[in-house]
Amino acid sequence: MDESHEQGSAAAGVRSVTRALQILSRLTDERTVITLRELQDETGLARTTLIRLVATLEDHGLLWAVGGNRYAPGPGLLRWARLASSSWELPLESRRALRALVETAQESASVWVRQGVRRVCVAQEESLHALRTVVRVGHDGPLWAGPTARVLIRDLPDDDLAKIAAETPDGAGRLPLMRQWQAEVREQGYAVSHGEREDALSVIAVPLVDKDGAVTAALTLAGPTGRFGDERLERYLSAIREAAEVISASGFMRLGASTPSPR
Amino acid sequence: MDESHEQGSAAAGVRSVTRALQILSRLTDERTVITLRELQDETGLARTTLIRLVATLEDHGLLWAVGGNRYAPGPGLLRWARLASSSWELPLESRRALRALVETAQESASVWVRQGVRRVCVAQEESLHALRTVVRVGHDGPLWAGPTARVLIRDLPDDDLAKIAAETPDGAGRLPLMRQWQAEVREQGYAVSHGEREDALSVIAVPLVDKDGAVTAALTLAGPTGRFGDERLERYLSAIREAAEVISASGFMRLGASTPSPR
Numbered sequence: 001m002d003e004s005h006e007q008g009s010a011a012a013g014v015r016s017v018t019r020a021l022q023i024l025s026r027l028t029d030e031r032t033v034i035t036l037r038e039l040q041d042e043t044g045l046a047r048t049t050l051i052r053l054v055a056t057l058e059d060h061g062l063l064w065a066v067g068g069n070r071y072a073p074g075p076g077l078l079r080w081a082r083l084a085s086s087s088w089e090l091p092l093e094s095r096r097a098l099r100a101l102v103e104t105a106q107e108s109a110s111v112w113v114r115q116g117v118r119r120v121c122v123a124q125e126e127s128l129h130a131l132r133t134v135v136r137v138g139h140d141g142p143l144w145a146g147p148t149a150r151v152l153i154r155d156l157p158d159d160d161l162a163k164i165a166a167e168t169p170d171g172a173g174r175l176p177l178m179r180q181w182q183a184e185v186r187e188q189g190y191a192v193s194h195g196e197r198e199d200a201l202s203v204i205a206v207p208l209v210d211k212d213g214a215v216t217a218a219l220t221l222a223g224p225t226g227r228f229g230d231e232r233l234e235r236y237l238s239a240i241r242e243a244a245e246v247i248s249a250s251g252f253m254r255l256g257a258s259t260p261s262p263r
Numbered sequence: 264m265d266e267s268h269e270q271g272s273a274a275a276g277v278r279s280v281t282r283a284l285q286i287l288s289r290l291t292d293e294r295t296v297i298t299l300r301e302l303q304d305e306t307g308l309a310r311t312t313l314i315r316l317v318a319t320l321e322d323h324g325l326l327w328a329v330g331g332n333r334y335a336p337g338p339g340l341l342r343w344a345r346l347a348s349s350s351w352e353l354p355l356e357s358r359r360a361l362r363a364l365v366e367t368a369q370e371s372a373s374v375w376v377r378q379g380v381r382r383v384c385v386a387q388e389e390s391l392h393a394l395r396t397v398v399r400v401g402h403d404g405p406l407w408a409g410p411t412a413r414v415l416i417r418d419l420p421d422d423d424l425a426k427i428a429a430e431t432p433d434g435a436g437r438l439p440l441m442r443q444w445q446a447e448v449r450e451q452g453y454a455v456s457h458g459e460r461e462d463a464l465s466v467i468a469v470p471l472v473d474k475d476g477a478v479t480a481a482l483t484l485a486g487p488t489g490r491f492g493d494e495r496l497e498r499y500l501s502a503i504r505e506a507a508e509v510i511s512a513s514g515f516m517r518l519g520a521s522t523p524s525p526r
Contacts, residue, residue: 010312013279014319020280021323024343032350033518049273056277060284061378064350064516072518075376075383077347078401080287084340087295087327113338115324120338138341253327255296255335 019045020053024062027073036069088122088137089254090247097246098125104239107223108133111208111252112141113216114152117164119143122217123252133201133222144168147191147205150181151218154207190237194225202228204236206244208252217252219244282308283316287325290336292399299332351385351400352517353510360509361388361482367502370486371396374471374515375404376479377415380427382406385480386515396464396485407431410454410468413444414481417470453500457488465491467499469507471515480515482507 026034026042040050054071057063061076090098090111101109102125110124121139126132143149143164153161158175165174185191190206197203202225208217221240228236289297289305303313317334320326324339353361353374364372365388373387384402389395406412406427416424421438428437448454453469460466465488471480484503491499 010315012275013282013312014315016276016279017283017316017319018323019276020283021325027346029345029349032346049276052273052277053280056280059379060281061381061383062284066516066518072516073343073346073350075347075351075378075385075401077343078351078383078385079403080336080340080401081344081347082292082399082401083290083295083336084338084344086292087336088338088341113327115337115339116322118324120324120341122338122341136345138338138343138345140342253329253335255329 016053019043019049020057023050023053023057024073027071033066033070033072036071039071087253087255090123090252091250091254093250094123094247094252097243097250098123101125101219101221101239101243102127105221105223105236107221107227107236108135109240109243110135110220110222111247112148112152112205112218112220113252114143115140117143117167119148119152119218127223129223131224135222142167144174144178146197147193147203148218148220150185150191151205151207152215153178154182154185154215156182189241192233194228200225204228204233204240206237206240208244208248210248216248219247279316282306282312283320286313286316286320287336290334296329296333296335299334302334350517351515353386353515354513354517356513357386357510357515360506360513361386364388364482364484364502364506365390368484368486368499370484370490370499371398372503372506373398373483373485374510375411375415375468375481375483376515377406378403380406380430382411382415382481390486392486394487398485405430407437407441409460410456410466411481411483413448413454414468414470415478416441417445417448417478419445453503455496457491463488467491467496467503469500469503471507471511473511479511482510 022043023039026039036054040047043050054063058065058074061074063071064074066072098109106127106129108124108127110121112119112121118140121135121137124135124137126134143153144167153164161175161178162172165172165178168174190204192204194202201222203220203222205218205220207215208219210216219240221236285306286302289302299317303310306313317326321328321337324337326334327337329335361372369390369392371387371390373384375382376385381403384398384400387398387400389397406416407430416427424438424441425435428435428441431437453467455467457465464485466483466485468481468483470478471482473479482503484499
């Protein structure tokens with residue numbers, strides 16, 4: 001295939017990668033085996049396209065046929081599992097700061113990064129209360145609602161905001177609200193909500209920043225609204241800011257000893 | 264894009280998925296951060312193609328830019344990490360059988376499956392000896408050498424053998440040897456080597472089979488040749504066969520409680 005032809009199929013290539021990942025994303029903790037029929041219904045892909053992509057994913061060990069046109073996560077993912085887990089392990093100082101925050105506040109804390117128009121939890125430490133917020137590493141959520149999202153979008157330019165707004169029922173109509181959130185987080189230095197995304201759930205989030213002060217991630221403390229009254233909120237805020245300072249300085253990734261630090 | 268055009272770009276699509284995975288595969292335990300330059304040199308991809316694919320992988324959170332055109336495993340991999348680890352967890356009976364094998368033989372044991380022309384470790388249990396074989400889950404190896412490979416290829420038709428042989432310096436010249444291995448494993452029921460792939464390393468492998476007797480995986484016991492003399496070998500063989508029977512019956516994947524068992 002010559003270079004011009006190659007360029008011509010560039011869009012198709014990117015689309016295929018996106019589709020392949022869309023297929024994998026249909027597997028979840030609750031559904032670890034999926035049928036070809038379910039994949040077809042849920043991705044809306046043409047059957048020939050689907051079969052070709054499933055075969056490619058199977059060849060690379062990302063899907064594993066378990067008989068009867070059913071597929072499970074493939075053993076090839078185990079390699080990435082190890083890589084991702086070791087890369088996203090918190091550096092010691094950051095891990096300690098996260099633990100200290102949970103000990104002080106007695107509520108669950110987590111670290112989130114932006115991934116395109118979504119956010120992903122990359123670290124967490126749980127409260128010891130019986131009633132506690134549980135978020136798993138790798139769990140993802142939207143960027144158009146909640147304090148964690150407000151913190152993560154603080155520095156985003158309008159074109160990124162527009163992509164996120166497009167994910168909401170309001171479309172571009174969401175933009176003014178999101179710009180207002182950006183201004184609030186810039187001014188207050190944090191975001192807080194009580195029962196916004198889930199009844200009785202309170203959340204405080206503060207930015208983790210690089211050395212230029214740009215947002216790289218969000219540090220979040222979450223628990224039952226009954227334990228997030230005004231007086232406690234003040235204490236939590238002071239504790240979460242202290243932890244954020246340490247984690248901003250020490251980082252939230254392990255980049256390998258031989259590697260100079262990012263940025 | 265109409266359907267015929269779509270079909271025309273099918274090969275390009277599959278190639279793009281393969282290339283995207285090739286890019287990810289350049290990240291290893293030893294090198295968790297990679298530069299664009301290294302990716303270009305090692306994949307041989309045209310720079311425009313590479314940049315496009317890296318951007319796509321970044322959009323989906325599979326790569327994470329750490330500044331200076333350097334990339335680490337992305338947080339999107341964390342989701343798959345969880346999925347893969349839970350799916351490939353050994354069922355309780357199989358886990359017990361693997362532990363019992365290691366206790367009896369006092370050598371490390373592992374379970375391997377075929378993934379295209381390679382093999383991947385999906386479970387392992389380590390010997391407590393200071394000198395012991397260490398293999399990590401997710402680690403991969405070739406199918407053209409070693410007892411584990413000989414067991415895994417036992418039932419493969421010639422066209423699959425040919426693809427594996429093509430990975431060797433001998434090319435198709437390797438086929439007669441591989442066919443001989445198939446015959447040996449069929450006859451003996453196991454494969455053994457002393458110092459074949461690594462000096463002083465001895466390996467015994469036996470098949471794990473489905474209810475029709477077809478090979479689904481290999482169970483492997485490995486340790487220093489000094490501890491694999493004839494008398495011990497007999498004991499190891501009897502222990503590994505016993506474990507293989509239990510694991511063949513109980514399986515080596517967790518497919519979810521709501522899911523009927525495979526095949």
